[in-house]
Amino acid sequence: MANISDVAKLANVSVATVSRYLNNSGYVGKKSRAQIEEAIKQLNYTPSEVARTLTTKQSDLIGLIIPDINNPFFPELARAVEDTAFRHGYTVILCNSDEDIEKEQHYIKALSKKYVAGLILTTILDQDNYSNNLSIPIVALDRPLNVNIPTVTTDNEKGAKIGTQYLIENGVSNILCISGPKSVTSTNLRLKGFFKAVEGNNVEIHMVESKHDFQTAEQLTYETLQAHPEIDGIFAFSDASAIGALKAAHRLGLKVPEQLQIVGFDGIQMGKVVTPSLTTVAQDIYKLGERATQILIEQIEGKSTNSFSEQIEPQLLIRETTKERGPL
Amino acid sequence: MANISDVAKLANVSVATVSRYLNNSGYVGKKSRAQIEEAIKQLNYTPSEVARTLTTKQSDLIGLIIPDINNPFFPELARAVEDTAFRHGYTVILCNSDEDIEKEQHYIKALSKKYVAGLILTTILDQDNYSNNLSIPIVALDRPLNVNIPTVTTDNEKGAKIGTQYLIENGVSNILCISGPKSVTSTNLRLKGFFKAVEGNNVEIHMVESKHDFQTAEQLTYETLQAHPEIDGIFAFSDASAIGALKAAHRLGLKVPEQLQIVGFDGIQMGKVVTPSLTTVAQDIYKLGERATQILIEQIEGKSTNSFSEQIEPQLLIRETTKERGPL
DNA sequence: TTGTAGGCGTTATCAG
DNA sequence: CTGATAACGCCTACAA
Numbered sequence: 001m002a003n004i005s006d007v008a009k010l011a012n013v014s015v016a017t018v019s020r021y022l023n024n025s026g027y028v029g030k031k032s033r034a035q036i037e038e039a040i041k042q043l044n045y046t047p048s049e050v051a052r053t054l055t056t057k058q059s060d061l062i063g064l065i066i067p068d069i070n071n072p073f074f075p076e077l078a079r080a081v082e083d084t085a086f087r088h089g090y091t092v093i094l095c096n097s098d099e100d101i102e103k104e105q106h107y108i109k110a111l112s113k114k115y116v117a118g119l120i121l122t123t124i125l126d127q128d129n130y131s132n133n134l135s136i137p138i139v140a141l142d143r144p145l146n147v148n149i150p151t152v153t154t155d156n157e158k159g160a161k162i163g164t165q166y167l168i169e170n171g172v173s174n175i176l177c178i179s180g181p182k183s184v185t186s187t188n189l190r191l192k193g194f195f196k197a198v199e200g201n202n203v204e205i206h207m208v209e210s211k212h213d214f215q216t217a218e219q220l221t222y223e224t225l226q227a228h229p230e231i232d233g234i235f236a237f238s239d240a241s242a243i244g245a246l247k248a249a250h251r252l253g254l255k256v257p258e259q260l261q262i263v264g265f266d267g268i269q270m271g272k273v274v275t276p277s278l279t280t281v282a283q284d285i286y287k288l289g290e291r292a293t294q295i296l297i298e299q300i301e302g303k304s305t306n307s308f309s310e311q312i313e314p315q316l317l318i319r320e321t322t323k324e325r326g327p328l
Numbered sequence: 329m330a331n332i333s334d335v336a337k338l339a340n341v342s343v344a345t346v347s348r349y350l351n352n353s354g355y356v357g358k359k360s361r362a363q364i365e366e367a368i369k370q371l372n373y374t375p376s377e378v379a380r381t382l383t384t385k386q387s388d389l390i391g392l393i394i395p396d397i398n399n400p401f402f403p404e405l406a407r408a409v410e411d412t413a414f415r416h417g418y419t420v421i422l423c424n425s426d427e428d429i430e431k432e433q434h435y436i437k438a439l440s441k442k443y444v445a446g447l448i449l450t451t452i453l454d455q456d457n458y459s460n461n462l463s464i465p466i467v468a469l470d471r472p473l474n475v476n477i478p479t480v481t482t483d484n485e486k487g488a489k490i491g492t493q494y495l496i497e498n499g500v501s502n503i504l505c506i507s508g509p510k511s512v513t514s515t516n517l518r519l520k521g522f523f524k525a526v527e528g529n530n531v532e533i534h535m536v537e538s539k540h541d542f543q544t545a546e547q548l549t550y551e552t553l554q555a556h557p558e559i560d561g562i563f564a565f566s567d568a569s570a571i572g573a574l575k576a577a578h579r580l581g582l583k584v585p586e587q588l589q590i591v592g593f594d595g596i597q598m599g600k601v602v603t604p605s606l607t608t609v610a611q612d613i614y615k616l617g618e619r620a621t622q623i624l625i626e627q628i629e630g631k632s633t634n635s636f637s638e639q640i641e642p643q644l645l646i647r648e649t650t651k652e653r654g655p656l
Numbered sequence: 657t658t659g660t661a662g663g664c665g666t667t668a669t670c671a672g
Numbered sequence: 673c674t675g676a677t678a679a680c681g682c683c684t685a686c687a688a
Contacts, residue, residue, distance in 0.1 A: 003681055014659045019683060026684090027657050049441060050381050051681035054664050059378075069407055070597065075397040082424060091438065094422050096410060110419065113377060214601040243601055250603040269398065273542040273571055274602060275578040331665055342675040347667060354668095355673045379665030382680050 002043035011039035022047055053115050062092045062296065063111035063119045067099045071212050071240050072268045073285065074122070077141070080289025081120060088297050090117065099181065112136065118296045137299035141292045143185050144309070150299070151309040152292040154283040156186045159314030160193030163263045163281040164235050166316055168197065170323045172233030172261055174204045176224055178245060180212055180237040190237050190265065206231060210241050217244030218251075225252055225260075232260055239264040239271045239280055246274060246321065262321040276320030284312050330371035338367035350375055381443050390420045390624065391439035391447045395427045399540050399568050400596045401613065402450070405469070408617025409448060416625050418445065427509065427539075440464065446624045465627035469620045471513050472637070478627070479637040480620040482611040484514045487642030488521030491591045491609040492563050494644055496525065498651045500561030500589055502532045504552055506573060508540055508565040518565050518593065534559060538569050545572030546579075553580055553588075560588055567592040567599045567608055574602060574649065590649040604648030612640050 004022075008015040013032050020026040021036045028036070039045070053059040062085050066074045078094055085092045093111065097104040104121075111119065118137040140151040167175060177194055180187040198205055208224055210217045217236065225231060225248060236242035242264030246256060254260045256276055264271060267282025291310055318324065332350075336343040341360050348354040349364045356364070367373070381387045390413050394402045406422055413420045421439065425432040432449075439447065446465040468479040495503060505522055508515040526533055536552055538545045545564065553559060553576060564570035570592030574584060582588045584604055592599060595610025619638055646652065 004683095005681080015682080016659060016661095016684080017657085020658090023683080029657055032658080046441065048382075048681050050378060050387075050443060051664090052683080053378050054376075054382055054666095054681080055683045057664085069397075069403045072400065072403075072598075075400075075403050078422075079397055079424065082422075091421060091442070093419060094406075094410075096407065113374065114419075115378060214597065218601065247601045247603060269542065270400075270598070273546065273575045275575060332667095333665080343666080344668085344675055344677090345673085348674090351667080357673055360674080376665050379680090380667075382665080382682095383667045385680085 002045045004045075004047065006043055007036065007039045007045050010043065011035040057115050058117050059115045060090050061111075061114060061116040062090045062293070063095065063107070063116045064092050064122075065095045065097050065104060065107055065119070066122045068096050069094070071238070072270050073212070073238065073240070073266050076268060076285045077122070077289045080286040081293050084290045084293035085297075088293075090297065099183075108134070117300045120292055120296055137296055139292050139296045139299070141288060150295050152288055152295065153186070153309075153311055154288065154314050155311050156189035156314075157193035157196070159265060159281040159283070160190035160235070160237070161197045162314070162316050163265060164194050164197035166279075166318075166322065167233045167235055167261060167263055168201050168203060170233075170257075170261055172203065174206075174228075174231045175233045175235060176206045176208065176221070176228075176231045176245075178217055178221065178234060178236040178241045179207065179209050180241070182209060187237060194235060204230075210244075212238035212240045214240055214244040214247070217241035218248045219244075221245040221248035222251060225249065225254070234260065234262045236262070236264050239266040239268045239278060242278055242280065242321075243270065243274055246276075246278070257321050257323045261323060264321075267315075267317060271317075271319070279319045279322040280317050282315045282317045284315070287312055330373045332373075332375065334371055335364065335367045335373050338371060339363040385443050386445055387443045388418050389439075389442055389444040390418045390621070391423065391435070391444045392420050392450075393423045393425050393432060393435055393447070394450045396424050396541075397422070399566070400598050401540070401566065401568070401594050404596060404613045405450070405617045408614040409621050412618045412621035413625075416621075418625065427511075436462070445628045448620050448624060465624055467620050467624045467627070469616060478623050480616055480623065481514070481637075481639055482616065482642050483639050484517035484642075485521035485524070487593060487609040487611070488518035488563070488565070489525045490642070490644050491593060492522050492525035494607075494646075494650065495561045495563055495589060495591055496529050496531060498561075498589055500531065502534075502556075502559045503561045503563060504534045504536065504549070504556075504559045504573075506545055506549065506562060506564040506569045507535065507537050508569070510537060515565060522563060532558075538572075540566035540568045542568055542572040542575070545569035546576045547572075549573040549576035550579060553577065553582070562588065562590045564590070564592050567594040567596045567606060570606055570608065570649075571598065571602055574604075574606070585649050585651045589651060592649075595643075595645060599645075599647070607647045607650040608645050610643045610645045612643070615640055 004015050004018050008018045017032055018036055021028045064081050082092050095107040112134050120139055120141055122141045138149050140149050142153050144151045208220050210220050234245050242262055249256050249260050264278050264280035267280055271278035271280050332346050333343050336346045345360055346364055349356045392409050410420050423435040440462055448467055448469055450469045466477050468477050470481050472479045536548050538548050562573050564573055570590055577584050577588050592606050592608035595608055599606035599608050
């Protein structure tokens, strides 16, 4: 593999000139430029990222930390991040934190040792003052970290509110709310929205906390529904949980939506394919990932110095687990 | 951040000695050793992977190329690879090839420029003589590349055979086979198994080729079932397709398994949660990923020079989309 | 505009 | 056992 000095030799210039050409820094004469281009082509030269990283302390890597790739929400998100990063010439390293703060810290350290250019952190812990002692750009996805860190989120409170309201409008009077882990910011925001919607309406509520995972939610729902057969509506904080709940309902022989209505949260692909298809508060998952990545890259490349945040509107997708059927 | 020469100074030895200590190469006196350890601790020193990579041309990165993370089979696989890699001190970079050979080539190039220590390639193209002109270890997952490249696969032919047989034993006489892309080796193997099972039995067959994706399979199945209402069994080459097919059946008002029996392939988590739960030919997904990674790491670390392959047995998981219900 | 030379942090060779 | 020192491939003052 040819290196920069091979190119320099062939082009009859110095390595400095080649370097300047490569990085668009400083002057490069017209003639030199032409020779360099020719040499590069002939040698099929590409600069070594590693050597570059060694001097500049910055690579083309972007670290993406998610809780668990087995929650279908995250592959969709990851895909958006990857696509966007790829389009801009970055490579992403994906890490599963398993909602474990130590594991997360470990990854952050490992990644920063690799001189990743930036980091995208998704929902984990509700930390008011997460301090960015790293010198690299960070953007938070779905989890506001602190004022200085740009954040891309769905309006969680609003989403939970409209989902819950829809249930109530559809005649539900005894709701089971399957929340996510309380340690997560978005959970608390959704909780707030849920309570706002419920307030003043004469509905009874039951609360359970579940991981965003089919099995857990199914089991929890099964037990709760058995203990409280009067429940006629479920609002779940993730589609994964909602689908688990749907399964529990089936096992109990409950007709959905006739006897039990269900609304999820997320808008994952899978919601369309279960039967009955899932009514849900959809996040614009792709956009979430895309915007986060774009913002990160802007920060990395210094195009925007002021960190700003973005909130994306959720959208109620009415499908078949609720009574008022809208268009698919 | 301290570097190796800081450590050397503090420990009163040369950088060479520190390096030897770090890499367990060559002798290091007892006293030097102690001083070095002390210095490292005091300075909180960790060697720079980048600099190391620059000289050794080998990083701690493992590249994993999959077709598409949105097929639920792959997140599960990726998770297994990541976990295993992590345990051995490697970091994985995940790339989506979208079943596009150019994109795959692009990634392979990009990854090798990063001096990844090894590569794990999953199902894409059926290439008899894939030539490994890279100098790094590769293992093929789910796709045999060539004799010189270790491969970890499920016994696809056998899997397809037992799945199909089971359908036939359950009285199905008109089967729709939803295959995967024909360009993929595993598809062809499964096709072979399917035909073996069918052979000699008096069953009619219909074939369609689908991506392993809910929507596509659903649409295709919907059309086929409409044109051929006599079909009473479906064997799909992936759970994703099977679940899409299940959805199509629901839309057509077909009772599963009474009127239509369905068997999938893969054994993804999601199969358990749909209703009715999916009978499937399960691969040991975690083990597949784990073994591939272990073998790769053995190659990387030179512990095993001879490349060997492994085949993992599939297992029929009888659930509710077929008539003979076994235990869950 | 261009070239020289030092440095980024390690590893590896080769004398001591 | 240990220590100089030359790579590795690139960037960037600084000088010309």
